[in-house]
Amino acid sequence: MHRAAYLAFDRFPSAKGSAVHIRHMAAELFDRYGGGLLCVLGGGELPAYQREGGVEIVRFTDVVPNLLDRAEAFSRWAADRLAPHRDTLEICHVRDPWGALPALSTGARLVYEANGLPSIELPYAWPLAAPSTLAKIREREERCLQEADAVVVPSRVIVKAVTGRGAAPDRVHLVPNGADPVPADVPRPPTAPDRYVIYVGALQPWQGVDVLLRAFARLADRTDLTLVVCSSVSPARARPLRRLGERLGVRIQWEHQIPHADVAAWLAHADLSVAPLTAGPRNLDQGCSPIKVWESMAAGTAVVASDLPVIREVLGDHGRLVPPDRPAELARAIRVLLEYPDACRELGERARRHVEAGFTWKHARARLADVYDRVEAH
Amino acid sequence: MTPCAVTTGFFTLGKCGQMAVAGCPACGRAVCADHLADGGMCPECAAARRQFGHPAAAAAARRRAYRHRQAQYYGDAGYYSGFDDYDRAAFEPGAAAHQDYLDDGDDALVDS
Ligand SMILES: [Zn+2]
Ligand SMILES: [Zn+2]
Numbered sequence: 460m461h462r463a464a465y466l467a468f469d470r471f472p473s474a475k476g477s478a479v480h481i482r483h484m485a486a487e488l489f490d491r492y493g494g495g496l497l498c499v500l501g502g503g504e505l506p507a508y509q510r511e512g513g514v515e516i517v518r519f520t521d522v523v524p525n526l527l528d529r530a531e532a533f534s535r536w537a538a539d540r541l542a543p544h545r546d547t548l549e550i551c552h553v554r555d556p557w558g559a560l561p562a563l564s565t566g567a568r569l570v571y572e573a574n575g576l577p578s579i580e581l582p583y584a585w586p587l588a589a590p591s592t593l594a595k596i597r598e599r600e601e602r603c604l605q606e607a608d609a610v611v612v613p614s615r616v617i618v619k620a621v622t623g624r625g626a627a628p629d630r631v632h633l634v635p636n637g638a639d640p641v642p643a644d645v646p647r648p649p650t651a652p653d654r655y656v657i658y659v660g661a662l663q664p665w666q667g668v669d670v671l672l673r674a675f676a677r678l679a680d681r682t683d684l685t686l687v688v689c690s691s692v693s694p695a696r697a698r699p700l701r702r703l704g705e706r707l708g709v710r711i712q713w714e715h716q717i718p719h720a721d722v723a724a725w726l727a728h729a730d731l732s733v734a735p736l737t738a739g740p741r742n743l744d745q746g747c748s749p750i751k752v753w754e755s756m757a758a759g760t761a762v763v764a765s766d767l768p769v770i771r772e773v774l775g776d777h778g779r780l781v782p783p784d785r786p787a788e789l790a791r792a793i794r795v796l797l798e799y800p801d802a803c804r805e806l807g808e809r810a811r812r813h814v815e816a817g818f819t820w821k822h823a824r825a826r827l828a829d830v831y832d833r834v835e836a837h
Numbered sequence: 838m839t840p841c842a843v844t845t846g847f848f849t850l851g852k853c854g855q856m857a858v859a860g861c862p863a864c865g866r867a868v869c870a871d872h873l874a875d876g877g878m879c880p881e882c883a884a885a886r887r888q889f890g891h892p893a894a895a896a897a898a899r900r901r902a903y904r905h906r907q908a909q910y911y912g913d914a915g916y917y918s919g920f921d922d923y924d925r926a927a928f929e930p931g932a933a934a935h936q937d938y939l940d941d942g943d944d945a946l947v948d949s
Contacts, residue, residue, distance in 0.1 A: 472848045482848045506844045508884035514847070517884070526928040527920055586934050587927035595920060664934075720849070 460547040461515070463488050463495035464567075466558030468533050471499040471518075474691040474716040475661060476750035477574070480636060481554075484572065487824040488552050489514050491831060496544060498537045498558070526585065530557045537561045550834065556596070559603035568834050571607035573621050576600055579745045583665060601625045608834045611827065616746025616769050632830045635773070636748040637823040638757035640815050641723045645758075648724050652685040652712060656793060657729035657760075659689040659722060659751040665742055667735035667765065668700055673786035674735075676707040678794060689714045689725055726758035731796055731803065734764035738783040742767055749773065753818060756810035761803045763792050777810040841869035843879055 465485040472478045481499070489495045494513020501507055501518025509516040519536050523529035538561035541548065551562035552570045555577060562569055578597040582588050604610055605625040611634050612618055622628050656675075662668055668688070675686050686709060690697050694715050704711045714725070726732055732755035736742050746769040753773060755762045764770045765783035774780070781792045796803045841853040843866070857867035863882035868874075874883030926932065 472850065478848070486847075504844070505850070506881050508881045509844065510880055511845065511847055516847075524930050525925055527925050528928075531920070584934050585927055585932060587932045589923065589927060592920070592924040592927060595924065718849075 461492075461494065461496045461544045462547050462549045463492035463552070464498065464541060464544065464548060464550075464562065465489070465495065465552045466498040466537050466562060467500075467554045468530055468557045469500060469554065470502060470505070471497070472505075474719065476636075476691070477554075479719060479750055480574065483637075483820045483824055484552065484827060487827045488550070488831075491828065492550065496540065498540050500533070533557050534561055538564065541565050550831070553603075556599040556603050559607070560599065563603065563606055568608045568837075569603075569606060570609045570611060570830065570834060571603055571626075572611040573604070573617060573626075574613055575741075575745055575747065576617075576620055576624075579620065580741055583663060583741060597624065608837060609830050611830055613748030614746040614769050614772055616743070616772070620745055632826070632833075634823055634826040634830065635818060636750050636753050637818040637820045638750065638753035638814055639820055640811075641727050641758040643759075645724045645727050647728045648721065650712075650714075651725065651728055652687065654683050655685040655687045655712070655729055656731045656733060657687045657689065657725060657755075658733050658735070659691075659726065659754065660734075660749070661691045662697055662700055665737050665739050667737040667783065669703055670737065670784055670786050670789060671733055671735040672700065672704050672707055672709055672711075674789035674793065675709045675711075677787060677790035679708065681794070681797070684710070684730075684797070686711045687714060687725065687729065688712070689717055689722060691716060722754065723758055726755050726760050729760050730800075731793060732758075732760045732762050733789070733793070734762060734770065735789060736765045736767055736770065736783060738765070738767060742769055742783075752778075753814060756807075757814045757819070759807045759811035761796060761806040762810065763789065763796065774810070775813065777813050778806065839867045841872055842866040843868060843872040843881075845872075 465488055467481055469477050469481060471481050485497055497514060497516045499518055501520040505518055507518050507520050517540050519533050521532055523532050534557045537558060541561055545565050548565050548567040550568045551565065553559040553562050554572050554574060559569065559571055578593045578600055601624045604621055610621050610626045610631045612621060612631060613634060613636050615633065618631055621631055658668060658671055660666055678684060688711055690713060697713065734749055734752050752762055752764060762774060762778035763781060764774055764778055766780035767783060779792050779796060781788045839857040841855045841857045843853045844850050845853045853869055853872060855869035855871060858870045859868050859873060859877055861868050861879035861882055863878050866879050868879045872880055874880045876883060
């Protein structure tokens with residue numbers, strides 16, 4: 460019988476930033492409540508069931524081709540998993556409406572972590588989703604956000620979106636993502652090029668990786684320089700961008716789904732890290748707290764990133780901001796920084812100190828603990 | 838020595854590897870003393886039995902539950918409108934923006 464549950468319609472663990480996030484948030488929850496139940500997506504080699512000390516991990520493994528059906532099936536499955544713990548459950552921590560709805564029906568306190576909103580983000584991957592369908596999804600988001608005892612957001616940008624959906628402003632709490640310090644002597648990855656600019660993350664259109672490729676095409680004269688793309692998705696999913704890279708004749712080294720523990724070394728030995736996010740509604744209205752930027756900073760590597768409110772929140776003046784969606788401007792910024800290696804190193808050092816002083820995962824967990832304190836006191 | 842083949846870990850997963858003391862009667866995998874669950878089974882098979890009576894019944898039960906697609910599955914459903922076939926059509930695998938995105942089972946609704 461568990462006192463706490465964490466539910467996420469995400470595969471866990473995985474190479475994605477969301478998995479890093481779940482890892483730390485769930486650890487705080489389970490440490491506090493002497494274990495608990497983790498309901499996540501499975502697949503691949505992941506076991507359907509694990510017990511790790513006081514933590515039980517159950518994974519949804521049904522093959523349901525339609526995404527909406529899959530989400531609803533997950534919800535029903537999660538409701539069944541929670542049912543035996545109804546009498547003891549004090550708190551449920553969720554990341555999406557499909558975890559939140561079954562959690563609400565248990566009567567436990569609800570902490571809703573709004574890293575993103577499906578009604579904003581789904582149309583990017585599912586362009587045929589009708590406005591009326593998105594309205595239904597939004598309806599679910601509203602219900603969950605209104606009833607949540609606390610709403611945790613990673614960025615100030617998303618606050619407006621969640622209060623606009625009925626979250627009480629005094630229940631919305633900012634818990635930015637973070638990154639753990641990278642040891643100064645982390646060894647260079649054996650296959651790393653001599654000099655490289657790095658991109659780490661997924662490849663959805665709003666990540667702006669195509670802008671980075673176009674910028675790199677303008678740096679063709681820098682024959683000493685390679686672009687390393689550490690993709691959190693498989694080679695097949697990178698196909699359109701790989702094709703674009705070939706067409707542009709850009710020197711790219713693709714690294715796919717490398718274990719998270721190895722990413723820090725890739726970041727630490729890069730000349731620069733780039734976060735070329737686009738200026739679409741996903742980044743402007745919903746926001747995010749890009750783990751790649753936090754991790755680059757923690758590795759002491761200078762960051763060049765799109766000038767967007769979400770990035771300013773993370774990077775402050777500890778990096779170089781460029782107008783989004785402008786390959787020429789991005790190329791120029793990269794070129795200038797590479798020409799001043801001392802300034803570049805200094806920028807990276809400052810970013811590292813900034814993270815160490817207030818934005819490690821330990822800090823994020825302490826902020827989350829404050830939220831749990833408040834929820835319990837209510 | 839036969840190493841225990843149960844997967845362990847929270848964020849970084851691996852095989853347990855301790856000395857196995859039994860084979861799971863349901864799936865045959867080697868299990869150590871720490872991982873031996875009800876009925877001498879591995880934790881996964883034991884959990885499936887608790888849930889469905891017998892591991893073999895698990896898949897069938899899940900298929901049944903899936904077909905049972907009515908709106909009243911949790912709490913006060915009906916509070917909001919259900920999804921219909923028109924809603925669902927946009928989320929068929931063939932409707933994704935990038936077909937290439939579908940091959941590694943990436944389900945996330947939002948990304949960090
Ligand atoms: Zn077994
Ligand atoms: Zn074992």
